[in-house]
Amino acid sequence: MSAIGVDVGGSKLLAVHIADDGSVVDEYRSAGPAMGGGLVAAIGTVFAGLGVGEEIAACGVGIAGLVDHATGVFIWGPHVAGTGVPVREALQSRLGVPVVVANDANAAAVAEHRLGAGRGSEAMLMFTLGTGIGGAMILGGSLYRGRRFAGEFGHTRLVEGAHECDCGRRGCWETEAAGPALERMAGEMIEADPTGSLATALGDAPVSGPAISAAAIAGNAEATALITRVGRAFGQGLSTIVTIFDPDRVVIGGGLGSIGEMLLDPIRQAADETRYADDHIELPPIIAADLGERAGAVGAGLLALEAAGDHE
Numbered sequence: 031m032s033a034i035g036v037d038v039g040g041s042k043l044l045a046v047h048i049a050d051d052g053s054v055v056d057e058y059r060s061a062g063p064a065m066g067g068g069l070v071a072a073i074g075t076v077f078a079g080l081g082v083g084e085e086i087a088a089c090g091v092g093i094a095g096l097v098d099h100a101t102g103v104f105i106w107g108p109h110v111a112g113t114g115v116p117v118r119e120a121l122q123s124r125l126g127v128p129v130v131v132a133n134d135a136n137a138a139a140v141a142e143h144r145l146g147a148g149r150g151s152e153a154m155l156m157f158t159l160g161t162g163i164g165g166a167m168i169l170g171g172s173l174y175r176g177r178r179f180a181g182e183f184g185h186t187r188l189v190e191g192a193h194e195c196d197c198g199r200r201g202c203w204e205t206e207a208a209g210p211a212l213e214r215m216a217g218e219m220i221e222a223d224p225t226g227s228l229a230t231a232l233g234d235a236p237v238s239g240p241a242i243s244a245a246a247i248a249g250n251a252e253a254t255a256l257i258t259r260v261g262r263a264f265g266q267g268l269s270t271i272v273t274i275f276d277p278d279r280v281v282i283g284g285g286l287g288s289i290g291e292m293l294l295d296p297i298r299q300a301a302d303e304t305r306y307a308d309d310h311i312e313l314p315p316i317i318a319a320d321l322g323e324r325a326g327a328v329g330a331g332l333l334a335l336e337a338a339g340d341h342e
């Protein structure tokens with residue numbers, strides 16, 4: 031039995047074909063999924079892209095935003111176009127297999143908990159850093175959804191900031207501690223110093239999170255300083271969430287999260303400096319997702335396999 035898992039983010043769509051043990055057989059990527067063509071049509075293109083056929087038992091879709099897991103409806107999200115889209119119904123009739131729809135960070139948390147950095151955890155927090163901050167909780171070994179939409183940490187106001195968020199409010203954590211903050215700060219730096227090392231490193235490339243990350247990995251000091259600033263803003267907010275949940279580990283994934291220690295170090299430092307009762311409570315391990323930016327897609331596939339198994 032195998033399944034398709036699709037991760038629909040704010041700036042990319044990643045699909046994987048997984049075997050029943052969760053191993054990735056094949057993958058397919060496309061940019062800018064939901065803008066213009068429609069969410070279901072965009073997801074539909076991945077099946078042609080993967081070239082899979084009758085061996086697929088189920089399909090899972092993780093979407094950045096508010097997903098009603100019970101009905102398979104994408105309610106709304108600040109980074110993905112569409113409101114009240116009946117994704118499950120539309121894809122099921124198109125594919126003829128069971129379809130499960132989940133929040134993307136929830137899907138990533140399931141994948142990390144089953145197969146990756148969260149194995150054996152009883153209280154795990156998962157964050158996906160990219161276009162925004164996705165959050166998820168595995169509590170008592172199970173995914174916690176609240177009524178439907180728990181874990182939207184990116185839209186809480188955990189650190190000082192007044193920038194407008196894609197959700198329409200101001201000062202959300204993700205405006206200071208995710209991809210858009212990185213891009214905004216890089217834009218300001220380049221404007222202030224158009225012949226500086228960051229401007230030179232990026233050249234004609236758009237000022238994007240991946241381009242800034244790549245410059246930092248290549249050793250550019252200005253890009254590295256920006257990653258550090260974003261990491262510190264993330265860590266300062268994280269310390270509050272750690273105080274609430276007292277997790278046994280914090281797993282960081284997503285496109286920006288996949289940069290690894292360069293981001294994790296300032297996160298740990300800032301969380302350590304700002305947390306409650308630091309003389310008495312240890313900071314939990316803050317670690318990189320094992321499945322990297324594939325976690326959401328793999329997790330969506332795992333949720334689909336589970337649902338298909340339940341219905342046999």
Ligand SMILES: [Zn+2]
Pocket residue numbers: 184185195196197198199202
């Ligand atoms: Zn927001």
